[in-house]
Amino acid sequence: MNGAGQIGAAKAWQRNKALAQHDALLEVKRLRAGGMPLRQAAERVARDRDGQLIDAAAGRTLSLSEDTLVRLWYKWDAAGHSIACLLPAYGKGNRKMPPDLIVELQRLCTMDGCDTNTTAIKQLKRDWARGQDIPGLGDWRTWWVSEYPGMPLPQVAPDFPFSDRTLHRYSTKGAERTLGNKGRAAAAMELPSQKMDYSKLRPGELYVFDDVRLDIACIDDITGRPTEMVAYIAYEAGCRYIPAFCIRPANAMKKSDVDELVVNTLQTCGLNPDGHTYLRFERGTLTMSPDAARILEQVTDALIRVIYTGMDAGRKYPGAPADAGKGHWMGKAVIESLMRKLHLGLMELPGQRGNHYKNQPDALGYVGHDKDARLGTALHEAQQLAAIQNLTGGRVKLNLGLLYASQAAMAFRAAIKFHNEDRGHDYQGFSKLKVQEVAPGVWEDITP
Numbered sequence: 001m002n003g004a005g006q007i008g009a010a011k012a013w014q015r016n017k018a019l020a021q022h023d024a025l026l027e028v029k030r031l032r033a034g035g036m037p038l039r040q041a042a043e044r045v046a047r048d049r050d051g052q053l054i055d056a057a058a059g060r061t062l063s064l065s066e067d068t069l070v071r072l073w074y075k076w077d078a079a080g081h082s083i084a085c086l087l088p089a090y091g092k093g094n095r096k097m098p099p100d101l102i103v104e105l106q107r108l109c110t111m112d113g114c115d116t117n118t119t120a121i122k123q124l125k126r127d128w129a130r131g132q133d134i135p136g137l138g139d140w141r142t143w144w145v146s147e148y149p150g151m152p153l154p155q156v157a158p159d160f161p162f163s164d165r166t167l168h169r170y171s172t173k174g175a176e177r178t179l180g181n182k183g184r185a186a187a188a189m190e191l192p193s194q195k196m197d198y199s200k201l202r203p204g205e206l207y208v209f210d211d212v213r214l215d216i217a218c219i220d221d222i223t224g225r226p227t228e229m230v231a232y233i234a235y236e237a238g239c240r241y242i243p244a245f246c247i248r249p250a251n252a253m254k255k256s257d258v259d260e261l262v263v264n265t266l267q268t269c270g271l272n273p274d275g276h277t278y279l280r281f282e283r284g285t286l287t288m289s290p291d292a293a294r295i296l297e298q299v300t301d302a303l304i305r306v307i308y309t310g311m312d313a314g315r316k317y318p319g320a321p322a323d324a325g326k327g328h329w330m331g332k333a334v335i336e337s338l339m340r341k342l343h344l345g346l347m348e349l350p351g352q353r354g355n356h357y358k359n360q361p362d363a364l365g366y367v368g369h370d371k372d373a374r375l376g377t378a379l380h381e382a383q384q385l386a387a388i389q390n391l392t393g394g395r396v397k398l399n400l401g402l403l404y405a406s407q408a409a410m411a412f413r414a415a416i417k418f419h420n421e422d423r424g425h426d427y428q429g430f431s432k433l434k435v436q437e438v439a440p441g442v443w444e445d446i447t448p
Contacts, residue, residue, distance in 0.1 A: 110180020
């Protein structure tokens with residue numbers, strides 16, 4: 001917009017103020033032409049014109065000082081003594097992102113494999129540079145004509161209209177992005193969870209069952225091949241007691257083992273005498289059979305109720321492939337905490353492989369039944385020694401360097417026994433009793 005257009009578009013009081021400042025600066029120019037220094041001329045003009053009426057209706061007056069006139073002088077002189085430079089330079093403000101563009105950006109952020117928002121932003125910019133239609137903007141040629149009418153069209157696409165900082169501000173974060181990238185099970189870990197208070201449970205009110213793979217590589221007693229150990233544990237959630245468990249080599253656990261485990265648990269700890277007894281399982285392949293659960297509920301007139309955690313599965317959008325179903329582990333966090341304690345209790349046993357393949361020692365290699373070619377040196381040597389020992393019928397005892405499955409089971413049984421007998425824990429709902437031996441075999445409570 002030219003100077004005349006700017007002056008005509010300005011408000012009346014802004015225009016009058018600019019004209020008064022222009023007249024003051026012309027007077028400063030006249031005094032300077034007579035040899036007066038700039039500051040002295042500005043001081044004299046400001047003293048004479050400060051308080052000059054510029055809008056009688058609103059009672060506005062001109063506020064001038066020596067410093068203001070000096071600052072305006074340099075600005076006015078650089079602009080060629082233009083009145084327009086004295087008008088307020090109000091900009092258009094920051095351009096707001098169109099809602100359709102925000103939706104498109106967030107869609108890209110939640111696509112499979114888009115692990116960072118930067119990946120989605122780069123994709124959006126690539127589409128822009130290729131001339132593709134961007135929701136909320138159109139292609140860059142249409143955008144240029146609407147934003148800069150009359151300007152020649154550039155040969156290549158201009159920079160994307162919004163900065164990376166702005167795009168990051170509107171990108172998805174946290175559970176929303178994880179839901180699209182990895183599915184419901186991964187997103188559930190970033191969402192708020194309900195805190196459960198187990199200290200109010202009555203004896204026999206809630207039993208939690210779950211399986212766990214031990215972080216130990218060992219040798220199968222029968223086949224002499226490397227294997228993993230899997231345990232299925234029953235947990236009395238109120239008193240943190242383990243009434244029963246089953247441990248077997250990998251892939252040997254059956255549903256009948258779980259059904260038998262439930263029976264042993266109820267025989268050991270009994271039912272809740274004041275109400276229902278709940279058996280909680282993770283919904284999955286290795287759990288109590290539906291027929292056995294139905295029989296238990298029927299023969300006890302529903303005093304026993306079998307419940308399952310939810311399944312984290314579904315489709316991210318219509319037409320998308322279904323996520324792999326996973327049991328919702330947050331519904332049984334109390335036994336997940338127990339599993340960690342047991343892992344820590346067994347971590348010094350030979351053959352420790354860690355809780356993740358990245359933590360596994362290179363000497364172990366792969367533990368399994370179908371890929372023996374990938375065995376590490378420790379497992380390969382232990383397998384060879386076990387074969388020699390089996391050929392001798394056990395007459396020759398060799399140091400394998402790893403445990404047999406039966407030895408790993410004995411160590412796991414000892415860890416369970418230690419847990420059940422532990423008195424120094426800080427579990428929810430438990431308090432510590434302080435006692436002293438006041439006489440031989442005589443103990444007295446000193447808890448305040």
